[in-house]
Amino acid sequence: MNKEDLFCIPHSFLLVVDDVGWWCGDDHRYKNGPSRSGIGRRHCIEDYKAIVEIGRSLNMRVKCGFVVGEWDRCNLLAKVRNSNKHGALWDNASQLDPQIDEVRDLINSSKDYMEIALHGVMHMFWTDEGIMKYAEFYQTCEETGKNKMTPPDIVREHLDAYFEILRQNGLTTDIKSFIPPCFRYVYSRDKDQLSAILSEYGIKYISTPFSSMEYTSPEKPEGACVENGIITVDRTNDLIPWDAVDAQTPDIIKKSYFGMHWPNFLNKDPEKNMETVARWIKYFEQYKNNFEILPARDNAIGSTQALYKRFTNLSFCDGRMVLDFSEVDAQGAKDLDGTLYVNIVNTINPKADEAVDLKIYEVHENYTTYKVERRKPFASKAVISFAG
Structure with missing residues:
Protein backbone atom coordinates (compact mmCIF):
# COMPACT_ATOMS: atom_id res chain seq x y z
CA MET A 1 0.00 0.00 0.00
CA LYS A 288 -18.62 13.67 3.96
CA ASN A 289 -16.73 10.36 3.80
CA ASN A 290 -14.04 11.00 1.23
CA PHE A 291 -10.47 10.27 2.38
CA GLU A 292 -9.06 13.18 0.37
CA ILE A 293 -11.60 15.80 1.47
CA LEU A 294 -12.23 17.75 4.69
CA PRO A 295 -15.71 19.32 4.88
CA ALA A 296 -14.70 22.52 6.68
CA ARG A 297 -16.91 23.75 9.50
CA ASP A 298 -16.42 27.34 8.41
CA ASN A 299 -14.41 29.61 6.17
CA ALA A 300 -11.58 30.17 8.66
CA ILE A 301 -10.99 26.41 8.98
CA GLY A 302 -11.31 25.89 5.23
CA SER A 303 -8.86 28.67 4.36
CA THR A 304 -6.29 27.63 6.94
CA GLN A 305 -6.53 23.99 5.88
CA ALA A 306 -6.01 25.00 2.24
CA LEU A 307 -2.85 26.89 3.20
CA TYR A 308 -1.47 23.92 5.16
CA LYS A 309 -2.40 21.60 2.30
CA ARG A 310 -0.52 23.76 -0.17
CA PHE A 311 2.67 24.45 1.78
CA THR A 312 3.23 21.66 4.32
CA ASN A 313 6.03 19.33 3.30
CA LEU A 314 4.76 15.87 4.19
CA SER A 315 7.24 12.98 4.30
CA PHE A 316 7.28 9.41 5.63
CA CYS A 317 10.25 7.47 6.94
CA ASP A 318 10.70 4.55 9.33
CA GLY A 319 7.05 4.47 10.41
CA ARG A 320 6.90 8.22 11.07
CA MET A 321 5.05 11.00 9.32
CA VAL A 322 7.04 14.26 9.35
CA LEU A 323 5.15 17.52 8.90
CA ASP A 324 7.40 20.41 7.92
CA PHE A 325 5.60 23.75 8.36
CA SER A 326 8.49 26.00 7.35
CA GLU A 327 6.92 27.11 4.08
CA VAL A 328 3.52 27.62 5.70
CA ASP A 329 4.98 29.97 8.29
CA ALA A 330 7.02 31.79 5.65
CA GLN A 331 3.89 32.92 3.80
CA GLY A 332 3.10 35.53 6.45
CA ALA A 333 -0.59 34.85 7.12
CA LYS A 334 -1.88 37.24 9.76
CA ASP A 335 -2.73 35.52 13.07
CA LEU A 336 -2.13 32.10 11.51
CA ASP A 337 -4.14 29.40 13.23
CA GLY A 338 -1.95 26.48 14.24
CA THR A 339 -4.70 23.95 13.56
CA LEU A 340 -4.85 21.60 10.59
CA TYR A 341 -6.51 18.26 9.94
CA VAL A 342 -5.06 14.96 8.72
CA ASN A 343 -6.76 11.74 7.65
CA ILE A 344 -5.19 8.44 8.73
CA VAL A 345 -6.48 4.93 8.01
CA ASN A 346 -7.99 3.10 10.95
CA THR A 347 -5.39 0.30 10.89
CA ILE A 348 -2.85 2.79 12.26
CA ASN A 349 -2.59 4.09 15.82
CA PRO A 350 -0.85 7.51 15.57
CA LYS A 351 1.18 9.15 18.33
CA ALA A 352 2.42 12.75 18.10
CA ASP A 353 5.59 14.31 19.45
CA GLU A 354 5.62 17.36 21.72
CA ALA A 355 5.31 19.88 18.86
CA VAL A 356 1.59 19.19 18.41
CA ASP A 357 -1.51 17.91 20.13
CA LEU A 358 -3.30 15.17 18.20
CA LYS A 359 -7.01 14.64 18.83
CA ILE A 360 -9.71 12.59 17.13
CA TYR A 361 -12.02 14.91 15.20
CA GLU A 362 -14.27 12.45 13.37
CA VAL A 363 -14.25 8.68 12.92
CA HIS A 364 -15.21 7.23 9.53
CA GLU A 365 -15.62 3.64 8.40
CA ASN A 366 -12.09 3.23 7.03
CA TYR A 367 -10.22 6.25 8.34
CA THR A 368 -10.19 8.85 11.10
CA THR A 369 -9.85 12.61 10.79
CA TYR A 370 -7.45 13.98 13.40
CA LYS A 371 -7.19 17.56 14.56
CA VAL A 372 -3.53 18.61 14.75
CA GLU A 373 -2.92 21.62 16.97
CA ARG A 374 0.56 23.14 16.89
CA ARG A 375 1.79 24.13 20.33
CA LYS A 376 3.11 27.65 20.82
CA PRO A 377 5.69 28.80 20.11
CA PHE A 378 5.23 27.02 16.79
CA ALA A 379 7.91 24.50 15.94
CA SER A 380 8.83 24.22 12.27
CA LYS A 381 8.33 20.44 12.28
CA ALA A 382 6.16 17.84 13.94
CA VAL A 383 6.44 14.06 13.92
CA ILE A 384 3.57 11.59 14.11
CA SER A 385 4.64 7.99 14.74
CA PHE A 386 2.57 5.07 13.49
CA ALA A 387 1.89 1.76 15.19
CA GLY A 388 -0.11 -0.99 13.52
Whole structure:
Protein backbone atom coordinates (compact mmCIF):
# COMPACT_ATOMS: atom_id res chain seq x y z
CA MET A 1 0.00 0.00 0.00
CA ASN A 2 1.32 3.46 -0.92
CA LYS A 3 1.84 6.00 1.81
CA GLU A 4 -0.78 8.21 0.08
CA ASP A 5 -3.31 5.50 0.92
CA LEU A 6 -2.36 5.56 4.62
CA PHE A 7 -2.51 9.27 5.47
CA CYS A 8 -2.99 12.67 3.90
CA ILE A 9 -3.64 16.32 4.53
CA PRO A 10 -7.08 16.48 2.93
CA HIS A 11 -8.31 19.18 0.58
CA SER A 12 -10.69 21.64 2.24
CA PHE A 13 -14.26 21.62 0.96
CA LEU A 14 -16.39 24.67 1.69
CA LEU A 15 -19.65 25.65 0.03
CA VAL A 16 -19.48 29.24 -1.26
CA VAL A 17 -22.63 30.94 -2.57
CA ASP A 18 -22.50 34.24 -4.46
CA ASP A 19 -25.09 37.00 -4.92
CA VAL A 20 -27.00 36.53 -1.67
CA GLY A 21 -28.64 39.73 -0.44
CA TRP A 22 -30.44 40.88 -3.57
CA TRP A 23 -34.17 41.43 -3.23
CA CYS A 24 -34.88 41.99 -6.92
CA GLY A 25 -33.65 38.94 -8.83
CA ASP A 26 -33.83 40.49 -12.31
CA ASP A 27 -30.77 40.92 -14.50
CA HIS A 28 -30.88 44.59 -15.53
CA ARG A 29 -27.63 44.83 -17.42
CA TYR A 30 -29.63 45.50 -20.58
CA LYS A 31 -30.68 48.82 -19.06
CA ASN A 32 -27.44 49.79 -17.37
CA GLY A 33 -28.25 48.10 -14.08
CA PRO A 34 -26.64 45.26 -12.11
CA SER A 35 -26.86 41.60 -13.05
CA ARG A 36 -28.17 40.72 -9.59
CA SER A 37 -28.94 37.01 -9.05
CA GLY A 38 -30.61 36.47 -12.42
CA ILE A 39 -33.39 34.31 -10.98
CA GLY A 40 -36.12 36.39 -12.60
CA ARG A 41 -38.28 36.88 -9.50
CA ARG A 42 -38.08 38.63 -6.16
CA HIS A 43 -36.16 36.92 -3.41
CA CYS A 44 -37.90 36.04 -0.18
CA ILE A 45 -37.33 34.42 3.18
CA GLU A 46 -37.77 30.95 1.68
CA ASP A 47 -34.54 31.54 -0.29
CA TYR A 48 -32.62 32.14 2.94
CA LYS A 49 -34.17 29.08 4.55
CA ALA A 50 -32.72 27.08 1.66
CA ILE A 51 -29.20 28.23 2.56
CA VAL A 52 -29.74 27.36 6.21
CA GLU A 53 -31.04 23.89 5.31
CA ILE A 54 -27.99 23.07 3.21
CA GLY A 55 -25.68 24.42 5.92
CA ARG A 56 -27.41 22.34 8.57
CA SER A 57 -27.14 19.18 6.45
CA LEU A 58 -23.38 19.71 6.08
CA ASN A 59 -22.87 21.07 9.62
CA MET A 60 -21.18 23.96 7.82
CA ARG A 61 -21.33 27.74 7.88
CA VAL A 62 -22.04 28.32 4.19
CA LYS A 63 -19.97 31.26 2.94
CA CYS A 64 -22.45 33.72 1.41
CA GLY A 65 -21.21 36.48 -0.87
CA PHE A 66 -23.58 39.20 0.32
CA VAL A 67 -24.56 42.30 -1.70
CA VAL A 68 -26.03 45.02 0.54
CA GLY A 69 -27.31 47.76 -1.79
CA GLU A 70 -30.97 46.79 -1.68
CA TRP A 71 -30.82 46.76 2.13
CA ASP A 72 -30.02 50.50 2.22
CA ARG A 73 -32.62 51.98 4.58
CA CYS A 74 -31.28 55.55 4.59
CA ASN A 75 -30.36 56.11 0.93
CA LEU A 76 -26.70 56.16 1.87
CA LEU A 77 -25.66 55.13 -1.64
CA ALA A 78 -26.96 58.45 -3.01
CA LYS A 79 -23.76 59.89 -1.50
CA VAL A 80 -21.36 57.08 -2.47
CA ARG A 81 -19.53 57.72 -5.72
CA ASN A 82 -19.73 55.18 -8.55
CA SER A 83 -22.01 52.89 -6.55
CA ASN A 84 -25.17 52.87 -8.69
CA LYS A 85 -26.71 54.20 -11.89
CA HIS A 86 -29.00 56.71 -10.17
CA GLY A 87 -26.30 58.69 -8.40
CA ALA A 88 -27.74 61.37 -6.12
CA LEU A 89 -31.27 60.26 -7.11
CA TRP A 90 -30.79 56.81 -5.55
CA ASP A 91 -33.88 55.92 -3.52
CA ASN A 92 -34.01 52.49 -1.97
CA ALA A 93 -35.61 53.56 1.32
CA SER A 94 -39.04 53.96 -0.27
CA GLN A 95 -39.05 50.41 -1.65
CA LEU A 96 -37.69 48.22 1.13
CA ASP A 97 -38.97 44.68 0.95
CA PRO A 98 -41.70 43.96 3.53
CA GLN A 99 -39.79 40.84 4.66
CA ILE A 100 -36.55 42.71 5.39
CA ASP A 101 -36.83 42.52 9.19
CA GLU A 102 -37.94 38.89 9.15
CA VAL A 103 -35.02 37.91 6.93
CA ARG A 104 -32.62 39.92 9.09
CA ASP A 105 -33.80 37.98 12.13
CA LEU A 106 -33.36 34.67 10.30
CA ILE A 107 -29.81 35.55 9.27
CA ASN A 108 -28.92 36.58 12.81
CA SER A 109 -30.37 33.40 14.30
CA SER A 110 -28.69 31.14 11.73
CA LYS A 111 -25.03 32.04 12.23
CA ASP A 112 -24.18 28.38 12.78
CA TYR A 113 -25.10 27.65 9.17
CA MET A 114 -24.41 30.77 7.14
CA GLU A 115 -21.62 33.35 7.15
CA ILE A 116 -21.78 36.73 5.42
CA ALA A 117 -18.86 37.53 3.12
CA LEU A 118 -18.16 40.92 1.55
CA HIS A 119 -19.38 40.94 -2.08
CA GLY A 120 -19.93 44.64 -2.73
CA VAL A 121 -22.60 47.31 -2.35
CA MET A 122 -24.07 46.81 -5.85
CA HIS A 123 -21.57 44.38 -7.43
CA MET A 124 -20.75 46.70 -10.33
CA PHE A 125 -19.07 50.08 -10.92
CA TRP A 126 -20.78 53.08 -12.51
CA THR A 127 -18.61 55.73 -14.11
CA ASP A 128 -18.98 59.43 -13.38
CA GLU A 129 -21.16 59.51 -16.49
CA GLY A 130 -23.40 56.81 -15.01
CA ILE A 131 -22.30 53.95 -17.27
CA MET A 132 -22.11 50.49 -15.71
CA LYS A 133 -18.76 48.67 -15.86
CA TYR A 134 -17.66 45.23 -14.65
CA ALA A 135 -16.99 45.15 -11.68
CA GLU A 136 -17.13 47.06 -8.41
CA PHE A 137 -13.47 46.84 -7.41
CA TYR A 138 -11.75 46.22 -10.76
CA GLN A 139 -12.62 47.33 -14.29
CA THR A 140 -10.93 46.57 -17.60
CA CYS A 141 -8.20 49.03 -18.57
CA GLU A 142 -8.85 50.12 -22.16
CA GLU A 143 -5.13 50.45 -22.92
CA THR A 144 -3.92 47.12 -21.57
CA GLY A 145 -7.01 44.96 -21.36
CA LYS A 146 -5.97 44.09 -17.80
CA ASN A 147 -7.79 44.70 -14.55
CA LYS A 148 -7.53 48.25 -13.26
CA MET A 149 -8.34 48.77 -9.59
CA THR A 150 -11.02 51.19 -8.51
CA PRO A 151 -9.28 54.26 -7.03
CA PRO A 152 -8.39 53.58 -3.37
CA ASP A 153 -10.45 56.47 -1.98
CA ILE A 154 -13.54 55.17 -3.78
CA VAL A 155 -12.81 51.61 -2.66
CA ARG A 156 -12.84 52.87 0.92
CA GLU A 157 -16.10 54.77 0.31
CA HIS A 158 -17.72 51.55 -0.88
CA LEU A 159 -16.36 49.52 2.02
CA ASP A 160 -17.46 52.14 4.56
CA ALA A 161 -20.93 52.12 2.99
CA TYR A 162 -21.05 48.32 3.01
CA PHE A 163 -20.47 48.10 6.74
CA GLU A 164 -22.77 51.04 7.47
CA ILE A 165 -25.66 49.36 5.63
CA LEU A 166 -25.06 46.21 7.67
CA ARG A 167 -25.26 48.37 10.80
CA GLN A 168 -28.48 50.00 9.56
CA ASN A 169 -30.06 46.56 9.49
CA GLY A 170 -28.65 45.12 12.68
CA LEU A 171 -26.58 42.57 10.76
CA THR A 172 -23.12 41.56 11.91
CA THR A 173 -20.20 43.72 10.81
CA ASP A 174 -17.70 41.07 11.90
CA ILE A 175 -16.92 40.21 8.29
CA LYS A 176 -13.67 38.32 7.71
CA SER A 177 -13.98 37.21 4.09
CA PHE A 178 -14.20 38.74 0.61
CA ILE A 179 -15.48 37.32 -2.68
CA PRO A 180 -14.54 39.51 -5.68
CA PRO A 181 -17.60 40.55 -7.72
CA CYS A 182 -17.53 38.98 -11.20
CA PHE A 183 -14.29 37.25 -10.10
CA ARG A 184 -12.40 40.39 -11.16
CA TYR A 185 -9.33 40.27 -8.96
CA VAL A 186 -5.56 40.81 -8.87
CA TYR A 187 -3.43 38.83 -6.41
CA SER A 188 -0.68 41.07 -5.07
CA ARG A 189 1.49 41.48 -2.00
CA ASP A 190 2.00 45.14 -2.94
CA LYS A 191 0.74 47.79 -0.54
CA ASP A 192 -1.11 49.73 -3.25
CA GLN A 193 -3.42 46.85 -4.16
CA LEU A 194 -6.89 45.87 -2.99
CA SER A 195 -5.75 43.22 -0.51
CA ALA A 196 -3.87 45.85 1.50
CA ILE A 197 -7.05 47.95 1.82
CA LEU A 198 -9.18 44.91 2.64
CA SER A 199 -6.79 44.00 5.44
CA GLU A 200 -7.42 47.44 6.98
CA TYR A 201 -11.10 46.47 7.23
CA GLY A 202 -10.43 43.18 9.00
CA ILE A 203 -10.59 40.88 5.98
CA LYS A 204 -8.48 37.76 6.55
CA TYR A 205 -9.69 35.46 3.77
CA ILE A 206 -10.42 35.70 0.04
CA SER A 207 -11.67 33.01 -2.34
CA THR A 208 -11.92 33.27 -6.11
CA PRO A 209 -11.17 31.07 -9.14
CA PHE A 210 -7.44 31.39 -9.79
CA SER A 211 -8.02 30.64 -13.47
CA SER A 212 -9.42 34.15 -13.98
CA MET A 213 -7.31 35.89 -11.31
CA GLU A 214 -4.54 38.21 -12.43
CA TYR A 215 -1.36 38.53 -10.36
CA THR A 216 1.67 40.76 -9.84
CA SER A 217 3.93 38.00 -8.51
CA PRO A 218 6.53 36.40 -10.80
CA GLU A 219 4.49 33.18 -10.90
CA LYS A 220 0.77 32.59 -10.63
CA PRO A 221 -0.16 31.18 -7.20
CA GLU A 222 -1.55 27.66 -6.92
CA GLY A 223 -4.14 26.34 -4.50
CA ALA A 224 -3.69 28.89 -1.74
CA CYS A 225 -1.46 31.88 -1.09
CA VAL A 226 -1.03 34.87 1.21
CA GLU A 227 -1.14 38.57 0.34
CA ASN A 228 -0.83 41.35 2.89
CA GLY A 229 -1.60 38.82 5.62
CA ILE A 230 -4.76 37.54 3.89
CA ILE A 231 -5.14 33.86 2.94
CA THR A 232 -6.43 33.67 -0.63
CA VAL A 233 -7.85 30.31 -1.75
CA ASP A 234 -8.51 28.96 -5.22
CA ARG A 235 -12.24 28.36 -5.44
CA THR A 236 -11.59 26.66 -8.81
CA ASN A 237 -14.05 27.07 -11.66
CA ASP A 238 -17.74 26.76 -10.83
CA LEU A 239 -19.43 23.71 -12.34
CA ILE A 240 -22.83 25.42 -12.71
CA PRO A 241 -23.69 28.56 -14.75
CA TRP A 242 -24.25 31.55 -12.48
CA ASP A 243 -27.87 32.09 -13.51
CA ALA A 244 -28.99 28.44 -13.72
CA VAL A 245 -32.15 28.10 -11.63
CA ASP A 246 -33.01 24.73 -10.04
CA ALA A 247 -29.73 23.42 -11.41
CA GLN A 248 -28.95 19.75 -11.83
CA THR A 249 -26.13 18.43 -9.67
CA PRO A 250 -22.80 17.59 -11.37
CA ASP A 251 -21.50 14.06 -11.80
CA ILE A 252 -18.05 14.79 -10.39
CA ILE A 253 -16.62 15.65 -6.98
CA LYS A 254 -14.45 18.73 -6.55
CA LYS A 255 -11.42 18.52 -4.29
CA SER A 256 -11.62 22.20 -3.46
CA TYR A 257 -14.06 24.89 -2.45
CA PHE A 258 -17.40 24.42 -4.19
CA GLY A 259 -18.60 27.68 -5.68
CA MET A 260 -22.23 28.28 -6.61
CA HIS A 261 -24.64 31.13 -7.17
CA TRP A 262 -27.80 31.53 -5.15
CA PRO A 263 -30.34 30.55 -7.86
CA ASN A 264 -28.56 27.22 -8.49
CA PHE A 265 -30.30 25.56 -5.53
CA LEU A 266 -33.49 27.64 -5.62
CA ASN A 267 -36.69 27.13 -7.57
CA LYS A 268 -38.68 29.56 -9.69
CA ASP A 269 -41.45 28.82 -7.20
CA PRO A 270 -39.98 29.52 -3.74
CA GLU A 271 -42.48 27.11 -2.21
CA LYS A 272 -40.61 24.36 -4.07
CA ASN A 273 -37.14 25.43 -2.95
CA MET A 274 -36.74 22.48 -0.63
CA GLU A 275 -37.27 20.05 -3.51
CA THR A 276 -34.19 21.51 -5.20
CA VAL A 277 -32.31 21.71 -1.90
CA ALA A 278 -32.95 18.01 -1.24
CA ARG A 279 -31.24 17.13 -4.52
CA TRP A 280 -28.17 19.18 -3.62
CA ILE A 281 -28.04 17.77 -0.08
CA LYS A 282 -27.95 14.28 -1.58
CA TYR A 283 -25.10 15.32 -3.89
CA PHE A 284 -23.02 16.83 -1.07
CA GLU A 285 -23.34 13.62 0.97
CA GLN A 286 -20.45 12.32 -1.17
CA TYR A 287 -18.11 14.86 0.39
CA LYS A 288 -18.62 13.67 3.96
CA ASN A 289 -16.73 10.36 3.80
CA ASN A 290 -14.04 11.00 1.23
CA PHE A 291 -10.47 10.27 2.38
CA GLU A 292 -9.06 13.18 0.37
CA ILE A 293 -11.60 15.80 1.47
CA LEU A 294 -12.23 17.75 4.69
CA PRO A 295 -15.71 19.32 4.88
CA ALA A 296 -14.70 22.52 6.68
CA ARG A 297 -16.91 23.75 9.50
CA ASP A 298 -16.42 27.34 8.41
CA ASN A 299 -14.41 29.61 6.17
CA ALA A 300 -11.58 30.17 8.66
CA ILE A 301 -10.99 26.41 8.98
CA GLY A 302 -11.31 25.89 5.23
CA SER A 303 -8.86 28.67 4.36
CA THR A 304 -6.29 27.63 6.94
CA GLN A 305 -6.53 23.99 5.88
CA ALA A 306 -6.01 25.00 2.24
CA LEU A 307 -2.85 26.89 3.20
CA TYR A 308 -1.47 23.92 5.16
CA LYS A 309 -2.40 21.60 2.30
CA ARG A 310 -0.52 23.76 -0.17
CA PHE A 311 2.67 24.45 1.78
CA THR A 312 3.23 21.66 4.32
CA ASN A 313 6.03 19.33 3.30
CA LEU A 314 4.76 15.87 4.19
CA SER A 315 7.24 12.98 4.30
CA PHE A 316 7.28 9.41 5.63
CA CYS A 317 10.25 7.47 6.94
CA ASP A 318 10.70 4.55 9.33
CA GLY A 319 7.05 4.47 10.41
CA ARG A 320 6.90 8.22 11.07
CA MET A 321 5.05 11.00 9.32
CA VAL A 322 7.04 14.26 9.35
CA LEU A 323 5.15 17.52 8.90
CA ASP A 324 7.40 20.41 7.92
CA PHE A 325 5.60 23.75 8.36
CA SER A 326 8.49 26.00 7.35
CA GLU A 327 6.92 27.11 4.08
CA VAL A 328 3.52 27.62 5.70
CA ASP A 329 4.98 29.97 8.29
CA ALA A 330 7.02 31.79 5.65
CA GLN A 331 3.89 32.92 3.80
CA GLY A 332 3.10 35.53 6.45
CA ALA A 333 -0.59 34.85 7.12
CA LYS A 334 -1.88 37.24 9.76
CA ASP A 335 -2.73 35.52 13.07
CA LEU A 336 -2.13 32.10 11.51
CA ASP A 337 -4.14 29.40 13.23
CA GLY A 338 -1.95 26.48 14.24
CA THR A 339 -4.70 23.95 13.56
CA LEU A 340 -4.85 21.60 10.59
CA TYR A 341 -6.51 18.26 9.94
CA VAL A 342 -5.06 14.96 8.72
CA ASN A 343 -6.76 11.74 7.65
CA ILE A 344 -5.19 8.44 8.73
CA VAL A 345 -6.48 4.93 8.01
CA ASN A 346 -7.99 3.10 10.95
CA THR A 347 -5.39 0.30 10.89
CA ILE A 348 -2.85 2.79 12.26
CA ASN A 349 -2.59 4.09 15.82
CA PRO A 350 -0.85 7.51 15.57
CA LYS A 351 1.18 9.15 18.33
CA ALA A 352 2.42 12.75 18.10
CA ASP A 353 5.59 14.31 19.45
CA GLU A 354 5.62 17.36 21.72
CA ALA A 355 5.31 19.88 18.86
CA VAL A 356 1.59 19.19 18.41
CA ASP A 357 -1.51 17.91 20.13
CA LEU A 358 -3.30 15.17 18.20
CA LYS A 359 -7.01 14.64 18.83
CA ILE A 360 -9.71 12.59 17.13
CA TYR A 361 -12.02 14.91 15.20
CA GLU A 362 -14.27 12.45 13.37
CA VAL A 363 -14.25 8.68 12.92
CA HIS A 364 -15.21 7.23 9.53
CA GLU A 365 -15.62 3.64 8.40
CA ASN A 366 -12.09 3.23 7.03
CA TYR A 367 -10.22 6.25 8.34
CA THR A 368 -10.19 8.85 11.10
CA THR A 369 -9.85 12.61 10.79
CA TYR A 370 -7.45 13.98 13.40
CA LYS A 371 -7.19 17.56 14.56
CA VAL A 372 -3.53 18.61 14.75
CA GLU A 373 -2.92 21.62 16.97
CA ARG A 374 0.56 23.14 16.89
CA ARG A 375 1.79 24.13 20.33
CA LYS A 376 3.11 27.65 20.82
CA PRO A 377 5.69 28.80 20.11
CA PHE A 378 5.23 27.02 16.79
CA ALA A 379 7.91 24.50 15.94
CA SER A 380 8.83 24.22 12.27
CA LYS A 381 8.33 20.44 12.28
CA ALA A 382 6.16 17.84 13.94
CA VAL A 383 6.44 14.06 13.92
CA ILE A 384 3.57 11.59 14.11
CA SER A 385 4.64 7.99 14.74
CA PHE A 386 2.57 5.07 13.49
CA ALA A 387 1.89 1.76 15.19
CA GLY A 388 -0.11 -0.99 13.52
